[in-house]
Amino acid sequence: MQAITDAMSMLSGKWKFHIIGTLIEGDRMGFMDLMREVDGIGTKMLSKELQDLEINHLINRIVLNTKPVTVEYSISEYGKTLRPIIDEIANWGIAYRKSIMG
């Protein structure tokens, strides 16, 4: 069960799975793109969560030399290994929804 602690130490918090899931499906997104996609998040939390994910090498952050400076966030190769986890959780959530509805 120590493996679960290790994994969750990088994935805890209200927004990490959402952000990773969003970056897995749509690649290369700016800060404002993420604000629009991750429903309800504020600038402070998005900024902090992105920093956490970058520190753990789950995402890439590239500052582009454009006129209003833009930043490109994308899932890293390492981050892509989380896909099975994200998929399983999403599938389970969908099945759960159906069971309480239908």
Added chain:
Amino acid sequence: MQAITDAMSMLSGKWKFHIIGTLIEGDRMGFMDLMREVDGIGTKMLSKELQDLEINHLINRIVLNTKPVTVEYSISEYGKTLRPIIDEIANWGIAYRKSIMG
């Protein structure tokens, strides 16, 4: 991504994955058995987390009519559907450990 919110609303907190994982591998455990298996947890948190899991029908709780009264906790059929999630997270954690070690 709403599916992820739905799933995580039942699985949030520091101990849920541990408790579920423990009950998936070893069936029928008492409160004190769980205290011994879930490393570091206190009685308050174990009690609270077990209640949450029971409310969401992920585990079963049966009070046995024994002399010091004993309680049997076990994973429910519904709880068993979490197995793929638990397995994926544990596998990822193990791979992560290996990558920072070796």
Added chain:
DNA sequence: ACAGATAGTTTCCTTTTGGAAACTACTTTC
């Protein structure tokens, strides 16, 4: 009678998490 095991609950406290709003700083468009 007392220690030890069962299964918790309660209280008190600290830490962590998260959110709203204001602010910085730079550039382009109107």
Added chain:
DNA sequence: GAAAGTAGTTTCCAAAAGGAAACTATCTGT
């Protein structure tokens, strides 16, 4: 020159989460 878009940071606060220790209550064995 003002508005709007880029990408955040900072401050201030409230709520949630979590932990340690003490306590309840019952029963068994010595």
